[in-house]
Amino acid sequence: MKKLILTWVFLFLAYSPVFADKPLPAEKPLSIGAHAHNDYEHEFPLWDALHNGFSSVETDVHLQDGEFYVAHDEEEIQKDRTVRSLYLDPLMKLVRENRGSVYADGSGIILLIDVKTEAPGTWPALKAVLMEYRELFSFYRNGVIEKGPVTAVVSGNRDWEAMAAEKICPALYDGRIEDLAANPESCLIPIISSSWTDEFSWDGQGEIPDSDLLKMKMIVEKAHAQERKVRFWGTDVPDAVVQEKVWDLLINAGADYINTDKLEEFRAHLGRR
Numbered sequence: 001m002k003k004l005i006l007t008w009v010f011l012f013l014a015y016s017p018v019f020a021d022k023p024l025p026a027e028k029p030l031s032i033g034a035h036a037h038n039d040y041e042h043e044f045p046l047w048d049a050l051h052n053g054f055s056s057v058e059t060d061v062h063l064q065d066g067e068f069y070v071a072h073d074e075e076e077i078q079k080d081r082t083v084r085s086l087y088l089d090p091l092m093k094l095v096r097e098n099r100g101s102v103y104a105d106g107s108g109i110i111l112l113i114d115v116k117t118e119a120p121g122t123w124p125a126l127k128a129v130l131m132e133y134r135e136l137f138s139f140y141r142n143g144v145i146e147k148g149p150v151t152a153v154v155s156g157n158r159d160w161e162a163m164a165a166e167k168i169c170p171a172l173y174d175g176r177i178e179d180l181a182a183n184p185e186s187c188l189i190p191i192i193s194s195s196w197t198d199e200f201s202w203d204g205q206g207e208i209p210d211s212d213l214l215k216m217k218m219i220v221e222k223a224h225a226q227e228r229k230v231r232f233w234g235t236d237v238p239d240a241v242v243q244e245k246v247w248d249l250l251i252n253a254g255a256d257y258i259n260t261d262k263l264e265e266f267r268a269h270l271g272r273r
Helices: 002-014 047-051 083-097 119-132 160-165 177-182 210-225 240-253 263-272
Strands: 034-036 056-064 067-070 109-115 139-141 144-146 150-156 172-175 191-195 229-233 257-260
Touching: 034 263, 047 263, 056 083, 056 119, 067 083, 067 119, 083 109, 083 119, 109 119, 119 150, 119 160, 160 172, 177 191, 177 210, 191 210, 210 229, 210 240, 240 257, 240 263, 257 263
Parallel strands: 034 056, 034 257, 056 109, 109 150, 150 172, 172 191, 191 229, 229 257
Antiparallel strands: 056 067, 139 144
16 A cells, blocks of 8 residues: 555645656665755756755855846856755745645655855845745754755854854754864754865775775764764765775774765666665
8 A cells, every 4th residue: 555655645645736857756865865965067967966866965056136047157157046946945845735745655855955155144044045935944943953855954154153042943054073172062063064075094905994994984883973964075986986985994993975076887886786
């Protein structure tokens, strides 16, 4: 009966206008947390990630004249590519049609918003936009996270003081390695993210040094002890064989989100494990 219901939901969504001309979302996310780095650079932003079962997607944003435009660099801004049009509006329609969840099995996703403009002026404007879609998001309220189908996490230029002072906050904060040492008693920091090259010397060639393995283990264990998840960015490499070695290393070390641009390749790799 459960399988029949899921099939019905899948077919219903397949013929929905929300999905017209876009890849269909998977029924459930991958068994390993997967983060779509610079998701907006794919042919179908958001949809390619959901089709491949990714549970976290990343968008870079620039605030101009009250609007959030999606682009890596300011000179790449296109007026029709906004955080509303590429992410917020499609997610709202999807969640409403899917009865309160992103994936058909009830799972949600992380929307990691990498802020490129200055933090102090950007956060109030971003908060105002997210509050317009309040039924979509998780909230940090009175020291507790109230889960929604989408959890917005602010990265890049972040304003910790302003976000931590919010009584009701529609986004969480992307932490860094130094936050592990400070260990703020706050679930406002659910993820610790860091650049691979900032932390480790191994470039994928030969065997990884024991010192790198030990450091990775310590970072993961410390984050998990604080009930935070771990993501390393900058882990994509050109060579396919070495890439799979890097992915296996991260998975075996307990990294919670595998950061990659290679959506189909990572899904296929997991299928072979």
